[in-house]
Amino acid sequence: MANPQITETPAAGAASSSYEFGTGARKQWQTVLRRFMRHRLAMASLVILVLLTLGAVFGGAFWKYDITYTGGSSFASPSAEHPLGTSQIGKDMLALIFQGTQYSLLIALVVAFMATIIGVTLGAVAGFLRGAVDTFVMRLVDLFLIVPQLALVAIAVHAFPASWYTVAIVLGLFSWMQVARINRGQTLSLAEREFIEAAKALGASNSRIIFKHILPNLTGIITVNATLAVATAVLSEAALSFIGLGVKPPDTSLGLIIIENYSQFQDRPWLFYAPFVVIVLISLTINFIGDGLRDAFDPRQTKVRA
Amino acid sequence: MTTSEKLLTVEGLGVDFPTEDGVVHAVRGVSFELDRGEVLGIVGESGSGKSVSSSAIMGLLPKTAKVSGSIAFKGTEIVGLKGRALEKIRGNDIAMIFQDPMTSLNPVYTVGWQLAEAYRAHHAVPKKTAWEKAVASLEQVGIPQPDRRAKQYPHEFSGGMRQRAMIAMAIINDPELIIADEPTTALDVTVQAQVLETLLEIRNLTGAAIMMITHDLGVVAGMVDRVQVMYGGTVVESGQVNTVFESPRMPYTVGLLGSIPHAGLIGQRLTPIKGAPPSLMNLPPGCAFSPRCPLVTDDCTTAEPELLRVGVDGHSARCIRWEHLAQHPEPKKLFAHSEIGTVENPAELAAADPSLPVAEDLAAVEARIAAEEEKTP
């Protein structure tokens, strides 16, 4: 040290708050993980969700029937042979639910992934560059929100051959608006912060600032919203399939299973409740996980509980 | 009620906040008294417990706070006071001015409406009377065109104007005690002076006692009668403001005084206190200041010292080494030493970093300070 008399104290506070993710990135993740693990509801939800997913994948692979099986009698009651009974055309309900859960989760993941990529990119670019780019992106968001998403997707999906992945991709294309808005807002306030000013003063390029300084600071928001987007996507897909404009046979999904069987609600409630409970469990656990992540990333909110 | 009775008597006040990580001892064993019309300064770093103490007096602490000890206002115990009894005191007998005038006024109501509301909370008068009172109060704090200004919303006021409006709101019910919690911290320097001026005028006009909470010793020096220095949730030194400033008997006060830049220090380095304030959850053993104190001895870390009488007019300090400090030839250098370490020669300093503002010969500076000190008393 050239200046033995310069103390670190005055600068230390400012530096640590501005470079949360720069110098202490690993520590930050450890703290987030620790806080998340302490969130009991979120942890329980994570366990349930993982079990559900594994159950759907392995159950589907090892269960003696698959969805092509139509050998059961029509609307058989639950039995050892068909634990959840059979559908009208004699399909095994448990096999349908295994398969439907897989498709529903798969679609939701694709949708959330697309929504996050598109939304974060547009939001961060708009918030950082501002001006005309910002106006353009925000007007684009307005345009996409001007008609209910369900209607847009229902029409757009019609253009493509019916399969689970066209439904997923089209839903993804129409699901990024909220993510973009949130990330834009956050980027706008980040861009005001000193460390961005400092990076600019050092001559960092726009792309470098966005990737090295803005995006790392958006990690929390991105993670939380990506998680919540999965829950929303599960419900959107179900709604779309329910009105008969989403996933179509031979593919299946939880929404489709419900529409095929809900007329039996009073006589054979299990046909409705089985897929219904699975959907609610998926969506609920993901919502709780998202909530836990939010608390873990933003302890400001939990402080209120103190 | 006798005239000799103190306006406010705080005894053994303690405030604890239970949190997930442990109990935060925000205020510990604070005792002091306030006379009618007296101006008391409470000084300390953030986290020293000064704001929490004042919130306790107003009964504004969150529900989770555990308050112990006693706060007597004109003989009425405030700790544990609830409901209408507390509301009758708040804003009427004791008024408060907050730190941030930007957020302390409700953005959706006009300034006049909010002032009138404060008046009507304690006076059963028609709205029109309250409004006139609000306008008069705004005029009292020096807001030009008060009748027009009263109809405006807070966002149409500048920062200094808003703080004046807050002062106007505080004095509208003619309180006997005004607590000003860092009233100038959020303001521009020039505006700070104006607001302080206004506060002093108000004191002269209404005769209200003022509790001035601040971290800014400059604010205290100019306007208070008595000062009380807080550290680690408790009072570490108190006395008449001149006495405390001229002969501090607690090393923390010395360090605090050495941390403010002022004209007398031209050519000298500031002498900040090393380290950070203690965690209120996990206080160091013994004296809370001991880890940062240049005069620390083993005895300092065994037990927390009492508030000892160290001089006339109630000058007291929480330091077992106050006599050592009193005999120290140049207490201000205590922190300079700890800061600079072995480098004492200004030439060496300059060599270490040519950009450092060590322009004068140290001896010359010392001589100048000595000369100034001779002039002042």
Add this chain to the structure above:
Amino acid sequence: MFAPELAPTKEDNVVRYILRRLLVSIPILGIGSFLAYLMVASAGDPLSGLRGRPGTTEADIQNLALELGLDKPILSRYWDWLTSFLSGDWGTSIALGQARADVFDRVTTAFGTTFKLVLGAEVLAVTLGIAVGVLAAVRQYSIFDYLATSTAFVMFSMPVFCVAIVVKTYGIQFNDVLTGLGMRRWLTTAGPPVGGFKGDVLEQFRLYTGTFLLPTIALGAISFAAYSRFQRASMLETLSSDYVRTAHAKGLRPARVIFRHAFRNALIPVTTLAALNIGAVFSGAIITERVFGWNGMGNLLVSAVQQFDPPMLMGWLMITAILVVVFNLVADILYGILDPRIRLG
């Protein structure tokens, strides 16, 4: 900021503000309609239904293609559609097996049905959501708060149609209980009565509530959950704000602090949200209607997509787009009224 002396009166500003917002909305509607036209034109073949139909001649197909202007380039087709749309001619449905319905009539009728449902559900959801949210915030961490929070979480983790199905089923059971007691069925689970609500005032009221009660509850339930969470969060924020502390310090009664200060400010975000949320509620209505067998916008959309009826789809999209734009405007105006800080003019 303008100098206060030069400021026009407040009403002036609001009017100018609304006009400015309207002017911004028009290009959005214009561009939106063009993109929607492109999407509808490329999403399906309106002739396919006719082609697959037995007894259709090539001439029939040619006629329809000509009528739809399929021989012309897309831009001129859009222009033709736009000019007639603006003049009030929204085209005719090409759905097979029915009379060639006028799109405007069909769409506005269906819209009227759905809008009543949407409005009812919104009013219900907003009122209850605000009430529950405020109470949960004021009594934070009480049993009520935990109950409200967990209910809300479960509600917005549920697909709309499941709520509707459950509500409908219990509605039917409730009717059975009524008939078992020798009374008439009250709740309708199959849409508004054909020919409208008839009878004396009491009878009309019975029919009206019977028809709307279940779908409104089903549709409102999920928005209610969202609003209550939102209201709780913003109420918690205002309750811990500096101006609420100031209000306490004035010596106001707690009830007055909560309602005049905290609640008045916490109302701003939720009002805006409710107005902006109309599109989502509309999506929900599409589904709720399907469950209850209403002949509203939901059925219209599904049949128009399945039979691929471009004029009908365009009419559908345009009327919902106009609804959303109007409600965005309502959100802005409410915001302007509730928050004096908003920069008008």
